[in-house]
Amino acid sequence: MLLLLMGIWWLYKFIRRRKEMKLKQKFFKRNGREIKKTKLFTLEELEKATDNFSKNRILGQGGQGMVYKGMLAKGRIVAIKKSVLVDESKVGEFINEVVILSQIKHRNVVELLGCCLETEVPLLVYEFIPNGNLFQQINDPNEEFPITWELRLRVAIEASSALSYLHSAASMPIYHRDIKSTNILLDEKYRAKVSDFGTSRSIAIDQTHLTTKVYGTFGYFDPEYFRSSQFTEKSDVYSFGVVLAELLTGQKPILSTNYEENKSLASYFQCAMKENRLFEILDARVLKEGGKEEILRIANLTKRCLKLNGKKRPTMNEVVCELSEIKGLSEDSTMQQNYGEIDFVDGKITNPFEIGSSVFGSLLSNSASF
Known part of the structure; x- marks a missing residue:
């Protein structure tokens, strides 16, 4: 009986293992x-x-x-x-x-x-990407490494450059179709990494849109796509515009508000821009660290990305160029601030060329990390 039971058990294990192997194959x-x-x-x-x-x-x-x-x-x-x-x-x-x-x-x-x-x-x-995603960093900031104005600008440039590459530099154009702050990861140096390509699509070079069942995340998807079921590269631009609005305001894509028309961050942001209330809705750190001209330029770029008519939105390549120009402006203002802080030492004017070389070297080393 014992031998019979052992034989049955062995046979059961053999058949089960064989089934698993066939299933794997x-x-x-x-x-x-x-x-x-x-x-x-x-x-x-x-x-x-x-x-x-x-x-x-x-x-x-x-x-x-x-x-x-x-x-x-x-x-x-x-x-x-x-x-x-x-x-x-x-x-x-x-x-x-x-x-x-x-x-x-x-x-x-x-x-x-x-x-x-x-x-x-x-x-x-x-x-493995160790520092979570952009949504977490905006809404639950790390006190040891806060999401500064400089970091927000860098992440925006890096994420937009990845999208620009997908749209116009990959072997075949690729639409991401689910751009949102949770899909922008941050590595050990807080560099942006775009992720989650399960619903992305490659398209023919001469193709202008995809006609698909509407898919996306509430708060991010393009209203034009919602109406027509036609997804274009400008639909990714709209979603990225919502991410820019998150970076500027520190708000979530869907707001808790009593006003029905302002439930989405996109409409809330557009309304504030129209009523000249931009500086009332900005994140405190953005207000403290960002220059007025830089903030206004990014806000206007965000507004263009969120236009209801997709044809009036910029391309991702134009977004990258605009953000890079703003970054240059930000670095120039930082340089001027550094000069202002060190031009006078013990009541005497220092040699700007001697000090300028060290400041410029420092700025170069900082920008190299970008």
């Missing part, structure tokens, strides 16, 4: 049809990396799945995205993200290191 074959140049991880590797996807390893949850912190065999820290729901649409989104990210190489786009095809919905493995 099925998923691998189905999921791998469009994935060619991506590093493949085994399920065993990723289970070890995350202590079997322990709750203690959870970094956060997005629209597509749960993100876990993991450590690979060689000691590299990574982020692993695992789908919460198992359905055909999620498989498509995860496969799409792999295909899109395999086409992109940009320092301000999160890097996909590889994936695992042995599960029903593929597991995606990314570089």
Whole structure:
């Protein structure tokens, strides 16, 4: 009897293991049809990396799945995205993200290191980004490293340059389709990294729009897209305009207000601009650290990004150029302030060229980190 029971148990284990192997092979074959140049991880590797996807390893949850912190065999820290729901649409989104990210190489786009095809919905493995996302930094600031005016401007330039690259410099134009502050991550040096490409789409070079079912995050999606179901590159511009409004005001994309028309930050911001109340709605740190001319120029750029008529919005390339000019203006005003502070020493005028060289060197070293 004992031998019979042991034989039945062994047979059960054998059949179960064989079924699991066949299932893995099925998923691998189905999921791998469009994935060619991506590093493949085994399920065993990723289970070890995350202590079997322990709750203690959870970094956060997005629209597509749960993100876990993991450590690979060689000691590299990574982020692993695992789908919460198992359905055909999620498989498509995860496969799409792999295909899109395999086409992109940009320092301000999160890097996909590889994936695992042995599960029903593929597991995606990314570089680990330690400082959370922009939304967290705006709404729950780090007292040791506050989100200064200078940092806000730099993050805006870096995120917009990534979008400009997607729209006009990638091998095929790519629409992100879900730009928001939670999808702009900040690395160890607080550099911006655009993430979450599950709903992104590549388009033909001569194509001007995508006609799709309306998808996006409330507070960020383009009203024109909502009306027409036609997503254009200017729809990404609108969403980025909301992010700029967040950086300027420190407010969330959806406001808690009694006024129905001002529920979205976009309409609240546009209303304040129209009524010349901009400086009443700005974040305290922006008011304290930003120059008036710089603030006004970014506010006007934000207003243009949020125009209801997409054709009147700037391109992402124009946004990058404008923000870079404003950054130059900000650096010039900082330089003038530094000169003003050191021109007089013990009541005597110092040699501006001697001091200027050290100040200019300092500014160059600071801007190099941008």
